[in-house]
Amino acid sequence: MNLGRDNDPDLRDAVRSLCLQFDSAYWQEVDEKRAYPEKFVDALTKAGWMSALIPEAYGGSGLTLTEASVIMEEVTRSGGNAGCCHGQMYNMNTLLRHGSEAQKKKYLPKIASGDLRLQAMGVTEPGAGTDTTKIKTLAVKKGDHYVVNGQKVWTSRLQHSELMILLARTTSSEKVARKTEGMSVFLVDTKSKGIEMRPIRNMVNHETNQVFIDNLEIPAENLIGEEGKGFRYILDGLNAERILIAAECIGDGYWFTEKSTKYASERVVFDRPIGQNQGIQFPIAESYMEIEAANLMRYKAAALFDQKKNCGAEANMAKHLAAQASWEAANVCLQTHGGFGFAAEYDVERKFRETRLYLVAPISTNLILAYLAEHVLGLPRSF
Numbered sequence: 001m002n003l004g005r006d007n008d009p010d011l012r013d014a015v016r017s018l019c020l021q022f023d024s025a026y027w028q029e030v031d032e033k034r035a036y037p038e039k040f041v042d043a044l045t046k047a048g049w050m051s052a053l054i055p056e057a058y059g060g061s062g063l064t065l066t067e068a069s070v071i072m073e074e075v076t077r078s079g080g081n082a083g084c085c086h087g088q089m090y091n092m093n094t095l096l097r098h099g100s101e102a103q104k105k106k107y108l109p110k111i112a113s114g115d116l117r118l119q120a121m122g123v124t125e126p127g128a129g130t131d132t133t134k135i136k137t138l139a140v141k142k143g144d145h146y147v148v149n150g151q152k153v154w155t156s157r158l159q160h161s162e163l164m165i166l167l168a169r170t171t172s173s174e175k176v177a178r179k180t181e182g183m184s185v186f187l188v189d190t191k192s193k194g195i196e197m198r199p200i201r202n203m204v205n206h207e208t209n210q211v212f213i214d215n216l217e218i219p220a221e222n223l224i225g226e227e228g229k230g231f232r233y234i235l236d237g238l239n240a241e242r243i244l245i246a247a248e249c250i251g252d253g254y255w256f257t258e259k260s261t262k263y264a265s266e267r268v269v270f271d272r273p274i275g276q277n278q279g280i281q282f283p284i285a286e287s288y289m290e291i292e293a294a295n296l297m298r299y300k301a302a303a304l305f306d307q308k309k310n311c312g313a314e315a316n317m318a319k320h321l322a323a324q325a326s327w328e329a330a331n332v333c334l335q336t337h338g339g340f341g342f343a344a345e346y347d348v349e350r351k352f353r354e355t356r357l358y359l360v361a362p363i364s365t366n367l368i369l370a371y372l373a374e375h376v377l378g379l380p381r382s383f
């Protein structure tokens with residue numbers, strides 16, 4: 001099986017050289033100011049990398065998911081934080097797979113050119129958590145538009161995106177035969193009246209918000225696909241999302257390992273480099289192995305996705321293994337740096353915070369384990 005690994009070293013080199021223009025000082029500054037890395041996202045967009053998954057017919061680069069995953073990997077591997085830009089890659093899938101021809105013609109070329117950003121997705125609600133079927137935000141059709149009321153939480157990049165994918169109930173949960181029915185997906189103009197955003201200050205430099213939706217009007221033509229089928233459309237996009245996140249974690253993992261190795265070779269204590277001690281080198285070697293192993297699953301999942309084959313199990317395993325491996329590598333890196341690991345100028349504490357997120361969002365570890373237990377191993381559903 002062709003795992004697609006490094007099929008296109010030119011792509012990797014091109015993304016890497018762009019990312020390297022944004023050095024450690026840049027990322028430290030945006031992190032300290034809790035600022036959006038506007039210049040970085042702009043450069044990535046202008047170079048065409050943010051439209052990787054948009055077909056050429058609509059002005060994009062028409063790359064495969066394997067190639068798109070290399071882009072995300074290079075962002076984190078270079079020391080950057082992909083949280084500012086990954087949304088566009090993830091969210092694109094819903095529009096590409098289920099949007100009408102008219103919607104694609106209207107929006108995709110503008111997204112590809114960078115005139116519009118599709119960086120936001122509003123799914124999670126405070127009262128629903130991981131159980132998406134419990135969402136309460138309701139969209140009621142009135143003539144040629146829907147009127148939406150409700151609340152979202154953790155809606156990321158909303159202040160830096162012109163468009164949002166919004167999941168809302170079009171039929172309340174009491175009136176549907178199955179709780180997964182009656183939800184719909186809309187493409188929303190984020191500057192519309194009726195959307196109030198309240199930023200959530202959080203552990204990482206991640207622009208994310210509470211969102212209060214009060215009589216928001218959405219033109220009926222902005223419904224994506226069929227009314228009531230939105231839950232399935234969101235699920236459809238998850239495999240791509242899992243694989244892209246796995247790649248981000250792999251990038252982080254390599255960054256931590258390289259950083260650990262360099263520091264362990266240079267730092268001299270008791271008249272020898274600390275990396276000469278097995279207590280320092282073994283954990284680095286172990287975390288490197290785990291990243292390499294997770295990377296194989298990432299490429300396997302991406303190749304299956306690109307071949308349009310079932311990849312639910314592989315995508316979930318890739319995300320889980322990669323998130324665990326990068327978190328382990330982060331711990332090792334912090335330990336290797338001793339006290340200096342806590343100093344902002346080394347970037348370790350920042351990347352440590354950033355990579356921790358992926359064990360929780362966009363899907364937390366337990367839910368992946370539950371998926372594997374139920375759908376791969378055939379164990380009884382636990383919830």
Ligand SMILES: Cc1cc2nc3c(=O)[nH]c(=O)nc-3n(C[C@H](O)[C@H](O)[C@H](O)COP(=O)(O)OP(=O)(O)OC[C@H]3O[C@@H](n4cnc5c(N)ncnc54)[C@H](O)[C@@H]3O)c2cc1C
Pocket residue numbers: 120121122123124128129130131153154155156157202206208357360361362363364365366367370382383
């Ligand atoms: C920085 C950040 C950015 C985010 N961006 C977005 C975004 O852009 N759009 C969006 O829609 N959402 C976003 N999210 C939300 C994210 O997807 C959720 O936080 C995540 O899915 C977990 O949901 P929750 O926080 O409600 O946890 P809960 O559902 O309350 O779960 C809490 C804990 O209990 C565990 N748990 C729950 N049920 C079970 C069970 N049956 N068995 C075992 N364990 C269980 C979970 O795994 C978790 O560890 C973001 C979150 C963060 C932190």
